[in-house]
Amino acid sequence: MGMMNKFMNFLGLQEEEEVVERERIEQHEEQETETSPFEQRKQSKGNNNIVSIHSQKNVRVILNEPRSYEEAQDIADHLRSRRSVVVNLQRVRADQAVRIVDFLSGTIYALNGGISKLGPNIFLCTPDTVEIQGAITEMLADEPDYLKKR
Template sequence: MGVMNRVLNFLGLKEEEENALDKDYAPEEVEEVETNPFEQRKIKGNVVSIHSQKNVRVVLNEPHSYDDTQEIADHLRNRRSVVVNLQRVRPDLAMRIVDFLSGTVYALNGNISKIGPSIFLCTPDSVEIQGAIKEMNMEEHYN
């Protein structure tokens, strides 16, 4: 095959000639049928694209009582990430809230991560937390 034939083939102006030897080793071509996404959804039934989520929301929440944790759990069930600030609640109540949220994210296959003093990030299973934030001691900060 000459250079001119290769250029014409590359530009799509001439179809490539197949040799008899190439036909023996050529894999069978599978015909692909294009369908629009709506038709695919009807065909596949309950299968939904993972890229269908357009608005990703992160909710900031500062609970004042244990009853406020139900609202945080509802956000997680609706696949929203929640930043929980527990700096304004008593330490024993903060521990109860963290325990409840830990159970919630476990049940939803999500994650909980401490991102600051008494601040936690709770995410559903569709969000991956990458990296870690080291806790800084006050003595190290001022020395």
């Protein structure tokens, strides 16, 4: 396209300033289409003057009840997509549950997210866009009889 503009300029059909302005606009449009939202946030980290209030329009919380260790990768994929996940590990053997929590902890660490225990074998895993406040303490001694394991 640059060659055509130079030719038009040579013939006197177009001014050089218009050519330069068009090329700038075309380059700017190409850069906007090539960058993903993640790259845009990465590039704008130096510019803390502008803060988007509506960074995520559709906030989803995924409920997941894995039955094997192989399903941990699906949970990690949700976290990579910036979705919070509530993980119920009550249907998994204890050794598998430990492996799943270890895998998710590594994933969350890599994504700068957070993990919080909500109850026995229930965890809340969040990406870095979600902040967890407060804590749920386990009080087994004060637990009513109908909630105790038989």
